Amino acid sequence: METLIYCRVSSKEQAETGYSLHQQEQASKKFIEKSGFVLGKIFIESGESAKTQDRTELQKMLKYMKSNVGHVTGLVVWKLDRLSRELYDFKSLELRLSKMGIMIHSVTEPNDLNAVGKLSRNMTASFAQFENDQKSERTIAVMQQACKDGRWCWKAPLGYKRVKEKGHSIIAIDTENAIYVQKAFEMAETNTYSKEEIRRELQAMGLPNLKKDKLTKMLNNVLYMGKLKVSWFPNLIDAIHEPIITKSQFYKVQKIMLARRKGGINKSSNNSEFPLKKILRCGLCGERITGSKSTGGGGSKYAYYHCSSKKNCSIRTPKAELEEKFYCLLNDMILRDNALKATIASITSEFDSQKKRQQQLIKQIKGEMQREKQRKNRLLDFMLDGTLGEDDAKVKMKEIDENLLSYEAKLEANKLEDIEIKILINKFKLFSSNFGxxxxxxxxxxxxxxxxxxxxxxxxxxxGKVFRTGKTPLFMRLSGDLNTPMRQWYPRADSNG
Ligand SMILES: [Zn+2]
Structure with a gap:
């Protein structure tokens, strides 16, 4: 016949109330002596969580009790919450022990199991539970605040790692792995690779076992452009961590993926490699001049501008050569006397009207987004009152989410084109004799x-030889040739090329 002792303390409690493990043990021993029990084995838990029953000393004690059924008759604890902080856990533990004929005694709480004693035990356990719940509520509040502050509280995705900064745990770029993320977005935004091809390329670079759905998740993850998407908040939050890719990259990829999902063909509008495409026309036939790349003899790619006419037009100039000529042309341009002011006024008014158009467009997009959000709310109502089945609602919800995403992409694209006019004008002044x-x-x-x-x-x-312009630039003239700015171009009737 023996009575066991079980002690556990949290470091916080120890600091606040001063009841150390040693003091608990002493008080428990005294209690056993006073009650006339026989002191048995002592189990002392140190540094383990009180939350679950996985505590090692507790497990050891239960094992010991099992193999000494009939011999162990009592267990003394400082407080009942030593055994468990969850009501359910305590009740199940109490039941288990009573089946083995073991009574639980508390040094600091009533032990007689009349109605009052039972109530007291339940209340103690309930308070322990309450404290735990409060703790999780506090945890959620802390996490919500962290999100509001732009900190990501969950696992760091590929390309990021957790670091400590000013006492906060935040995510920072993990350069070793960020290259895979960059590569994936770079490939995706060209709209020329399948996901399988991207996956294989990353594998060849040294990233093992990236599954296709994980790649999709990666390309959908707003974290990479420095935003947080958390279900607690309706809108994206600016994150404090450094982005791995740009916003325009992210939205471009979203647009491409959306178009692919919808089965549409999204022809790449990427003309970044041929800046003159938009402005140049063929001097022989008047058609647009466009850019292409072809593979040369040794397998090397070379780029050139050429006439887009279906007719057999011969205009074809290497990219580097034509852009250098255009650069020289720009550097030959200077502002006419006293024309700077007029030029700036003209730019300002042009941009003002452009901005107005842009604002109108943004307003329109925002209106559409608002309507989609209202649709979503109505859908939720229908789902809750049972008018609409969950599966149907999910399909519709996905559609709305996709629409919202495409609107967001549109919005972002318009923001990107919104160049600060002041910066532009300052640059214009700065470079007014050096446009090239x-x-x-x-x-x-x-x-x-x-x-x-x-x-x-x-x-x-x-x-193929010289530039001509349909309309003389308003405020420009060619340097050194005051009287003839640029020769006018007019179509030739017989342009066979
Ligand atoms: Zn042509």
């Missing part, structure tokens, strides 16, 4: 095209 360098050094294709259209509001014609 401005154009050459600008990496952003959109700005490159803006510069082109400021200087040449209409098309520029290329006949």
């Amino acid at each position: 360098d401005w154009w050459l050094n600008t990496m952003d294709i959109k700005i490159k095209e803006q510069i082109q259209s400021i200087i040449f509001p209409n098309s520029v014609f290329w006949d």
Whole structure:
């Protein structure tokens, strides 16, 4: 016949109330002595979580009790919540012990199992449960706040790792793995590779076992463009971690994937490699000039501009050569005397009207998004009152989500084209005698095209040798040749090429 002792303490409790394991043990021993029990084995839990029954000393004790049924008759604890913090756990544990003929005694709480004693035990356990629940509520509140602050609280996805910063755990770029993410988006945004091809390429680079659905998840993950998507909040949140890819990349990929899912053909509109495509026309037949790449003899690719006419037109100039000529042309352009002010006024008014159009478009898109969100709410209502089956609702919901995504992409695309006019004007002043360098050094294709259209509001014609312009640039003239700005172009009747 022996009575066991079980002690456990949390470090927080120890700091606050000063009841150490040693003190618990002493009080329990005294209790056994006072009650006339026989002291048996002592089990002391240190550093283990109180939340579950996986505690190692507790397990050891239960094992010991099992193999000593009839011999162990009692268990003394400092407080009942030592045994468990979950009501259910405590009840099941109490039942298990009573089946083995073991009574649980608490040093600090009533032990007689009359109605009051039982109530007291249940209440103790209930309070322990309450404390636990509160803890999870607090955890959720903390996580929600972290999200609001832009911190990601869950597992770091491929390309990121967890780091400590000012006491907070945040995610930071894991350079070793971020290259795979970058590669995946780079390939996806060209709209020329299948997911299987992207998957194989990443594998060849050294990323093992990336499943196709994981790749899809990766390409859908807003985390990579520095945003958080959390179900607690309706909108995307700006994250504090560094993005791995740009927003425009992300939305471009979304657009492509959406189009593919819908089975449509989304021809790539990527013209970043041929900035002159939009402005040049063929000097022989007047058709647009476009760009292409072809594989040369040694397998090397080479790019050239050529006439898009179906007729056998001979205009075909290597990309590098034509762009260098265009660069020289721009650098030969200077503003007419006193024309800077007028030019700036003209740019300003052009951009004002462009901005108005843009704002109108944005307003329209936002309206559409609002309507989709309302549709979603109605759908939820229908689902809740049973008007609509869950499966049907899910299909519709997915459709709405896809629409919302495409609107978001549209919105983002319009924001991207919104170039700050002040910056543009300042640049214009800065480069007013050096347009060529401005154009050459600008990496952003959109700005490159803006510069082109400021200087040449209409098309520029290329006949293989010289540039001509349909309309003389308003405020421009060629340096050194005050009287004849540029020769006018007019179509030739017999252009066989
Ligand atoms: Zn032509």
